[in-house]
Amino acid sequence: MTTPWTYRYAHRTKTLTSSTIRELLKLTQREKVISFAGGLPAPEIFPLGRFHEACNRILADSKAGQMALQYSPTEGYPPLRELIARHTTRYGVRAKPENVLITSGSQQALDLIGKLLINRGDRVLVEAPTYLGALQAFNVFGPDYVSLPVDDDGLQTETLEAVLKTGIKFMYLLPNFQNPSGVTMSRERREAVVALAEEHGVPIVEDDPYGQLRFEGEHLPPLLVLDRDNVRRDNGYDLGNVIYLSTFSKTLAPGLRLGWIVAPTEVIAKLVQLKQGADLHTSTFGQMVAYEVARGGFLDEHVQVIRRVYRERRDVMLDALEANFPPELGVSWTQPSGGLFLWLKLPVGMTARQLLEAAIAVDVAFVPGDAFFAEPGAGARFCRLNFSNAGPEQIREGIRRLGVAVRRLLAESAEEGDPVLALA
Amino acid sequence: MTTPWTYRYAHRTKTLTSSTIRELLKLTQREKVISFAGGLPAPEIFPLGRFHEACNRILADSKAGQMALQYSPTEGYPPLRELIARHTTRYGVRAKPENVLITSGSQQALDLIGKLLINRGDRVLVEAPTYLGALQAFNVFGPDYVSLPVDDDGLQTETLEAVLKTGIKFMYLLPNFQNPSGVTMSRERREAVVALAEEHGVPIVEDDPYGQLRFEGEHLPPLLVLDRDNVRRDNGYDLGNVIYLSTFSKTLAPGLRLGWIVAPTEVIAKLVQLKQGADLHTSTFGQMVAYEVARGGFLDEHVQVIRRVYRERRDVMLDALEANFPPELGVSWTQPSGGLFLWLKLPVGMTARQLLEAAIAVDVAFVPGDAFFAEPGAGARFCRLNFSNAGPEQIREGIRRLGVAVRRLLAESAEEGDPVLALA
Numbered sequence: 001m002t003t004p005w006t007y008r009y010a011h012r013t014k015t016l017t018s019s020t021i022r023e024l025l026k027l028t029q030r031e032k033v034i035s036f037a038g039g040l041p042a043p044e045i046f047p048l049g050r051f052h053e054a055c056n057r058i059l060a061d062s063k064a065g066q067m068a069l070q071y072s073p074t075e076g077y078p079p080l081r082e083l084i085a086r087h088t089t090r091y092g093v094r095a096k097p098e099n100v101l102i103t104s105g106s107q108q109a110l111d112l113i114g115k116l117l118i119n120r121g122d123r124v125l126v127e128a129p130t131y132l133g134a135l136q137a138f139n140v141f142g143p144d145y146v147s148l149p150v151d152d153d154g155l156q157t158e159t160l161e162a163v164l165k166t167g168i169k170f171m172y173l174l175p176n177f178q179n180p181s182g183v184t185m186s187r188e189r190r191e192a193v194v195a196l197a198e199e200h201g202v203p204i205v206e207d208d209p210y211g212q213l214r215f216e217g218e219h220l221p222p223l224l225v226l227d228r229d230n231v232r233r234d235n236g237y238d239l240g241n242v243i244y245l246s247t248f249s250k251t252l253a254p255g256l257r258l259g260w261i262v263a264p265t266e267v268i269a270k271l272v273q274l275k276q277g278a279d280l281h282t283s284t285f286g287q288m289v290a291y292e293v294a295r296g297g298f299l300d301e302h303v304q305v306i307r308r309v310y311r312e313r314r315d316v317m318l319d320a321l322e323a324n325f326p327p328e329l330g331v332s333w334t335q336p337s338g339g340l341f342l343w344l345k346l347p348v349g350m351t352a353r354q355l356l357e358a359a360i361a362v363d364v365a366f367v368p369g370d371a372f373f374a375e376p377g378a379g380a381r382f383c384r385l386n387f388s389n390a391g392p393e394q395i396r397e398g399i400r401r402l403g404v405a406v407r408r409l410l411a412e413s414a415e416e417g418d419p420v421l422a423l424a
Numbered sequence: 425m426t427t428p429w430t431y432r433y434a435h436r437t438k439t440l441t442s443s444t445i446r447e448l449l450k451l452t453q454r455e456k457v458i459s460f461a462g463g464l465p466a467p468e469i470f471p472l473g474r475f476h477e478a479c480n481r482i483l484a485d486s487k488a489g490q491m492a493l494q495y496s497p498t499e500g501y502p503p504l505r506e507l508i509a510r511h512t513t514r515y516g517v518r519a520k521p522e523n524v525l526i527t528s529g530s531q532q533a534l535d536l537i538g539k540l541l542i543n544r545g546d547r548v549l550v551e552a553p554t555y556l557g558a559l560q561a562f563n564v565f566g567p568d569y570v571s572l573p574v575d576d577d578g579l580q581t582e583t584l585e586a587v588l589k590t591g592i593k594f595m596y597l598l599p600n601f602q603n604p605s606g607v608t609m610s611r612e613r614r615e616a617v618v619a620l621a622e623e624h625g626v627p628i629v630e631d632d633p634y635g636q637l638r639f640e641g642e643h644l645p646p647l648l649v650l651d652r653d654n655v656r657r658d659n660g661y662d663l664g665n666v667i668y669l670s671t672f673s674k675t676l677a678p679g680l681r682l683g684w685i686v687a688p689t690e691v692i693a694k695l696v697q698l699k700q701g702a703d704l705h706t707s708t709f710g711q712m713v714a715y716e717v718a719r720g721g722f723l724d725e726h727v728q729v730i731r732r733v734y735r736e737r738r739d740v741m742l743d744a745l746e747a748n749f750p751p752e753l754g755v756s757w758t759q760p761s762g763g764l765f766l767w768l769k770l771p772v773g774m775t776a777r778q779l780l781e782a783a784i785a786v787d788v789a790f791v792p793g794d795a796f797f798a799e800p801g802a803g804a805r806f807c808r809l810n811f812s813n814a815g816p817e818q819i820r821e822g823i824r825r826l827g828v829a830v831r832r833l834l835a836e837s838a839e840e841g842d843p844v845l846a847l848a
Contacts, residue, residue, distance in 0.1 A: 006593075007694065008543050008565070043490035051493065052483040059476040066467035069475065069677035104528055104681075104703040111702045115564055119432050136701035140539055141432070169430075253493035255708035257528075270431065277560035278535045278702070279528040284679035286707050 009120075009142070030363075034398035037365040039179065039340055040389040045309055046253055047293065047302055054292035058285070068285040074276050075268075076102025076260070077287035083294060084260050092225045093244075093262065101268050101275065104282045106209055106247040106259030110137035112274045113170075113205055113243060116267075118143045122169040127155050129343075129372035129379055131179045131207065134172055143169070145374035150178065152334065154185025157192045164200040171197065171204050175223060176211040177339025180372045180384035184337060187220050194226040197241055204242045209250050209259075210339035212303050215311035217337050224262065240264040248290055250340065251303050256286045310340065310388050316395045317342065317387040324403030331406060333385075343369070344383040350409055351380045358405040364398045433544075433566070454787075458822035461789040463603065463764055464813040469733055470677055471717065471726055478716035482709070492709040498700050499692075500526025500684070501711035507718060508684050516649045517668075519686050525695050528706045530633055530671040530683030534561035536698045537594075537629055537667060540691075542567045546593040551579050553767075553796035553803055555603045555631065558596055567593070569798035574602065576758065578609025581616045588624040595621065595628050599647060600635040601763025604796045604808035608761060611644055618650040621665055628666045633674050633683075634763035636727050639735035641761050648686065664688040672714055674764065675727050680710045734764065734812050740819045741766065741811040748827030755830060757809075767793070768807040774833055775804045782829040788822045 059065045075081065081097040088095040103109045110133065118124065120142035126134070128147035135145075146163055149156050154175060173193070175185040185193070197204050206223045224244040240263070247259035261271060275281070293299075314336065321344075325331040330347030344366075346355060352368035359365065369382025387395060483489045499505065505521040512519040527533045534557065542548065544566035550558070552571035559569075570587055573580050578599060597617070599609040609617070621628050630647045648668040664687070671683035685695060699705070717723075738760065745768075749755040754771030768790075770779060776792035783789065793806025811819060 007540055038495065040495055043494050046490055046493045048483055048486060048489040048493070051489070052479070055476070055479040055483060059472055059479060062472060065472040065475070066470055067679075069470045069472070069679040070467050071462065071464055071678045104706075107701070108703045116431055133701070133704070136697075140698065140701060249495075253709075254495045255491075255493040257703055257705070257707045273560075274564065277531070277557070277564060279532045279681060280557070281681070282528075283681045283707050283710050285677075285713075286710060289709075 033363045033365055034390055034394045034401070035365045036385040036387070036390065036398060037367050038389060039386055041250060041254060042309055042388055045305055050293050050298060051289065054289045057292055058288050064288070068288045070284060072281050072284040074272050074281045076100065076282065077284065077291060080287050080291040083291060088262055091222055093222070095262050098265050099262050099268060101261045101271050102282050102287060103259045103261060103275070104279055105249060105257040106207065106245045107133055107137065108278065109245045109259055109261045110134050112271050112278065114138045114141045115274050116270055117170055123167060125163065125168045125171040126374050127173060127178065128374065129180050129369060129382065130172065130374065131174060132371050134207065135374060147374050150181055150183055152183055154178065154183055154189055155193065157189050160193065161196050164196055164202050168202050171202060172207065173204060173223065174207045175220070176208055177213065177336050179210070179339070180341050180367070180369065181343040182334045182336030182339055182341045184220065190220065190223055190226055194223050198227070205245070206242055207245045209247045211246065212251055213307055213310060213340070214338040215307055215314065243267060251299060251306065252290060252293060256290055258282065258286060258290050313387045313392060313395060314342070316392045317385065317399060320396050320399035324399050325406070329406060329410065340386055340388040342385050342387065344385055346381045346383065346406070347410070349413065352383045353380070354409060355383065355405060358409055359402055362401045362405060364401045457787045457789055458814055458818045458825070459789045460809040460811070460814065460822060461791050462813060463810055465674060465678060466733055466812055469729055474717050474722060475713065478713045481716055482712050488712070492712045494708060496705050496708040498696050498705045500524065500706065501708065501715060504711050504715040507715060512686055515646055517646070517686065522689050523686050523692060525685045525692050525699065526706050526711060527683045527685060527699070528703055529673060529681040530631065530669045531557055531561065532702065533669045533683055533685045534558050536695050536702065538562045538565045539698050540694055541594055547591060549587065549592045549595040550798050551597060551602065552798070553604050553793060553806065554596065554798065555598060556795050558631065559798060571798050574605055574607055576607055578602065578607055578613055579617065581613050584617065585620050588620055588626050592626050595626060596631065597628060597647065598631045599644070600632055601637065601760050603634070603763070604765050604791070604793065605767040606758045606760030606763055606765045608644065614644065614647055614650055618647050622651070630666050630668045632669060633671045635670065636675055637731055637734060637764070638762040639731055639738060667691060675723060675730065676714060676717060680714055682706065682710060682714050737811045737816060737819060738766070740816045741809065741823060744820050744823035748823050749830070753830060753834065764810055764812040766809050766811065768809055770805045770807065770830070771834070773837065774830070776807045777804070778833060779807065779829060782833055783826055786825045786829060788825045
């Protein structure tokens with residue numbers, strides 16, 4: 001008897017290739033592995049006490065407790081929507097609670113957006129590299145991707161207008177401390193992107209999980225703000241060209257799975273109907289707990305703590321890279337001014353998969369960069385390194401081991417007479 | 425400037441028709457309304473104290489607390505998967521934890537199944553009536569529905585084989601205390617359905633949110649069990665024809681959004697990849713809390729409490745219907761032996777939407793039955809009445825008011841000389 005299961009077209013091909021990141025995370029859950037692989041926050045600074053108080057406050061009160069355990073509106077817990085709307089207005093976005101939809105992590109926002117916008121064969125513009133999870137979410141709906149490269153100032157905009165003229169359903173962009181590269185889109189490019197999007201009627205999906213985690217320099221306005229300020233100053237917020245996503249995963253706790261969408265009310269209304277079909281609503285209890293934790297200025301205070309800790313770890317990683325990868329090795333890397341990741345480029349002829357094998361042999365893990373490109377085969381020389389999860393000592397030791405692994409691969413290549421690597 | 429948003433094909437049509445139930449729930453959140461509309465559990469029997477203890481246990485322990493707030497595997501929290509696998513084996517299903525996927529409510533299971541199986545135009549067999557939320561989840565993927573009616577013994581199977589021969593992608597069935605009708609599929613029909621599914625290679629999606637809530641009579645084997653026992657006794661559980669869904673929403677608390685899928689490991693592996701793209705994983709904290717609440721036999725104890733309370737309410741509703749709807753009114757209803765709902769049929773010529781308008785005028789709410797049919801226009805004379813949420817006194821009063829409303833509509837029709845209603 002053969003299996004009775006025949007799958008949807010999308011699952012016969014790219015969607016169901018195994019997720020490199022998730023499989024790696026499993027491998028690296030062994031205690032002794034120094035992992036730069038996941039995008040995991042530092043668990044030792046989770047505000048456990050504040051969470052405990054929040055749960056006590058909710059569950060000791062029978063009315064609040066019953067509400068927390070009952071069904072609730074798809075749109076989200078009203079006080080939490082208000083808190084997020086207020087939080088968003090600090091950047092100049094005139095968001096009302098009606099512009100906010102609470103999602104089960106911002107991963108769900110990507111799924112809902114795919115459901116709302118992508119017909120099979122629609123062309124979606126993404127950065128190269130881009131967030132792997134967005135590709136996973138969108139792939140289910142069968143888009144064709146058009147990739148534009150990023151550099152140290154974010155998305156390269158030279159050819160953007162020409163590409164938009166060829167017909168693009170929407171752009172998916174990560175302007176702040178991009179996952180995986182850690183780079184940030186410059187103010188000039190933000191303005192160019194928003195103006196071109198408006199001119200050509202192409203919506204923007206702006207994914208901003210890390211924007212709060214800036215270590216230095218000036219906060220740059222979200223595309224959402226540039227869109228509102230430049231284009232529809234008088235319209236309140238019922239129209240607009242941008243869907244903005246963010247999350248509590250990098251500021252409070254990823255285990256809650258709490259993200260949000262800020263968008264025109266017309267778009268929110270449609271996303272709400274899709275969310276009904278997807279999971280009815282996000283955990284009432286989780287939303288109430290997050291609200292009790294975040295309220296009264298605690299969120300901002302706690303973000304300061306996270307910034308301090310992650311900035312130190314980024315500095316430790318940059319110093320360790322400097323010390324262990326002298327110029328003659330031919331390795332280069334980005335200098336993120338926030339977020340969780342940096343992006344390493346290996347010498348010509350060495351692939352990240354080769355290095356990963358060597359790294360795992362010495363109990364170090366990272367994610368090979370090719371996972372972050374929509375085009376198969378691209379990005380073979382890149383590695384994504386996370387600096388938020390491991391402590392400073394581990395970061396120093398892990399980078400030292402990576403340096404040894406790179407040297408060993410170079411030496412092996414030289415022995416084998418590889419003409420390119422022998423030069424390095 | 426026109427809106428830049430153009431939506432996916434499915435959202436231009438049926439998916440984005442407003443959800444009758446959700447809109448009604450909003451209307452009936454006024455305190456004084458007696459609502460038989462939602463599928464809400466009785467909040468006064470939520471085990472708040474047990475939840476409070478569970479949170480304390482997790483958050484007072486820094487290791488458990490950090491785990492609860494961190495990312496976790498897509499498949500689910502391992503002890504919870506084990507608990508559910510054990511729970512499932514009591515009915516004779518040899519499920520291993522690897523056969524269990526934790527979902528964000530069983531609504532998410534429906535979404536993932538749609539993603540996995542439904543290509544646009546695929547024919548999906550559903551009961552008439554069927555669960556509205558399943559239609560909402562599946563509609564996104566553009567199926568064509570084939571409906572077979574239910575009677576007091578559940579799905580009518582006389583024409584099932586002929587229908588299966590026409591090509592059906594899968595059957596979506598609710599064998600126990602079906603939402604909305606409250607009817608249960610007989611043992612004989614279960615065996616017939618499973619045998620025909622096997623013979624014609626048509627998978628079954630068995631949705632069982634209410635199976636635990638049986639008030640009387642003998643527990644009937646899930647289709648999953650009949651499939652396993654009859655067909656592949658020796659295969660362990662890597663194959664199989666059934667995807668089984670259930671949830672904690674009706675036994676512990678819906679606000680947690682915790683459901684699960686039991687399926688062959690091959691199918692689970694594919695669903696896990698789709699869940700990664702949909703929300704990465706379900707709240708770690710929520711899963712750990714549910715495990716701490718359910719463990720050590722508490723779930724079974726608490727189910728006894730729920731059964732007792734809901735049985736009493738069902739009895740009160742049946743008695744009140746008997747008292748307020750004498751035979752000459754021409755109203756009939758089902759006699760559910762478990763679950764949360766019963767299904768009322770109005771006299772010829774009276775629609776549920778007419779009655780709802782009259783009912784809301786006297787502060788009573790229910791859901792018109794047409795929402796539960798895949799075919800537009802079907803089911804206009806049916807009403808779904810929930811008996812789990814309102815207390816006994818409210819149920820008596822609400823049914824009394826409904827009786828008055830029906831008599832008033834009948835009287836008005838008679839005055840207008842309506843030939844059919846005048847007979848009633």
